[in-house]
Amino acid sequence: MGWARTLNGDAQATTYFDVSSFGAVGDGKTDDTQRDLPKRPKRATASSWFKAFFKAWDATCKSMSPSNLIVTGGKSFLLAPLTLEGPCHSTPITIQVFGSIVAYPDTDSVWGGHLNEWIAIKLTNGLNIEGDGTIDGKGQLWWPKRCIENQFHGCYERGPAALAFHNCDNLYVRGLHFVNPGQQHMKIEDSTYVYMEQLHMTAPGDSPNTDGIHIQGSQHVTIKNSTIATGDDCISIGDGTYDVNISQIACGPGHGISIGSLGQGGSTETVERIYVWDSYFTGTTNGARIKTWQGGSGFARDIAFQNLNFWNVENPVIIDQNYCPHTTCQDKKSAVKISNVKFIGLYGTSEKPLAVTLDCSQTVPCTDIVLYNIELNTSNAYYKTTSYCSNVQGTVGGICYPAVPCLHYV
Missing domain, CATH: 2.160.20.10 (Single-stranded right-handed beta-helix, Pectin lyase-like)
Structure with a gap:
């Protein structure tokens, strides 16, 4: 006893x-x-x-x-x-x-x-x-x-x-x-x-x-001052979550800090008020990421990634509204709405030339996307970083490298 x-x-x-x-x-x-x-x-x-x-x-x-x-x-x-x-x-x-x-x-x-x-x-x-x-x-x-x-x-x-x-x-x-x-x-x-x-x-x-x-x-939810080395997301945020504060995270290896995936199987899912700041990503597949499936509905909004440092990260900044890990993916019209997302003060190196990806839905575009003071160079000095964006509405301010020409400069 x-x-x-x-x-x-x-x-x-x-x-x-x-x-x-x-x-x-x-x-x-x-x-x-x-x-x-x-x-x-x-x-x-x-x-x-x-x-x-x-x-x-x-x-x-x-x-x-x-x-x-x-x-x-x-x-x-x-x-x-x-x-x-x-x-x-x-x-x-x-x-x-x-x-x-x-x-x-x-x-x-x-x-x-x-x-x-x-x-x-x-x-x-x-x-x-x-x-x-x-x-x-x-x-x-x-x-x-x-x-x-x-x-x-x-x-x-x-x-x-x-x-x-x-x-x-x-x-x-x-x-x-x-x-x-x-x-x-x-x-x-x-x-x-x-x-x-x-x-x-x-x-x-x-x-x-x-x-x-x-x-x-x-x-x-508050997560702070932690070291996370994984084979998947260091932190992942799923449906029905709001008011999350994440700071002082050393992430790597892993897939970064991800919101989603959301909307799988046509589901309606919601996430809002997510704040990630003062964190480091080392050798990760992704950095700051939002991923949603085609065919879903709902929203991911009021999100901020701020004061982040990347070292040799494959995809430092990525919004993917067409997420599908399968070999064959269907083209669907509905999507989880992504809006009011800020990337502020992001610095460091990208493993690949493509450092910023904003790949949004043609029928449900991303809106109010803000990039401000972004400096992302490649790990290989012989290459320059580039960006890709599709169906995105928003603004760019301060220093922004690589340039993101689809957004409005203010």
Whole structure:
């Protein structure tokens, strides 16, 4: 049976729960979810109170005072897929991660090959997660099993995201190290007032779909002062998201910071009030990117990319309203409306001569696009940078290199 430690002070007492005292071994070999492993088990849930991590969470969540759940330092906890679910009695709850949390390596018997998430936290309000510990998704076990995309049969197997939050309001995440997730390092879905800082995310540049942070259906999100190296977007922003502030991000390798893709399969999707500034992109496929599918509807608006530095980036500035990763793509008339987008103070080098791409829909053109003080040279001094734009309305001001002649100079 686990123990709790209570510290008293002027404020309400805080109770501490250590996973090691609830039976978690942390030797890197023992399954610290402590469950039997049938051939294709069902996903464990927080209602399985007798299991080590679940029992520690259950005690923390039911505590009537502010509570801290501690993942002990100097240990490596091997975990099968788990879900920690609220709502909880106490607030705030703090999870302090000092040790390593490692995904169970037997993907066939434990995972079943169909789970989208490894660690999921749901329905909590006032959750803090902090510490210098590591979350290791063992993605290298999943990446080779990813089937080749087939647009006719829909074959696109992916590994699980390492850490996912659903319906978590007033969420604070700080200091964690993420390594090699099966898919995204972190997902934020249907949550409000989220603050993340000093995160470190690392996966090889050729690892499939390993986005750093994916945000979906969430509002009032801040991400700052973090290092993200991935095989996909460093940060991606999906449907139903607004009021996002991103700053002081070191991105690379990866696919840059992306809004979208939006409108796939003819869906109606909306994104607005997204601000990205004071960040660095090194050797990424893209820099500041907005991507939408033909045939969709909705809008992406009130977006600003400001004070960004690029070093050897393949596509530093790109709006793509005709996004389609398939070999054959249909020509459709409807599109997600892109408007009021500002690119201000962008400097550095482009791997290719084409440094600015504004490729918009003929029937739903991009409007109110602003470029101001842009200086993008090629990594190869023998070439000059160029731009491409189609169906774009907007203005250019200050220094703008390369020139973007389709926009109105003011």
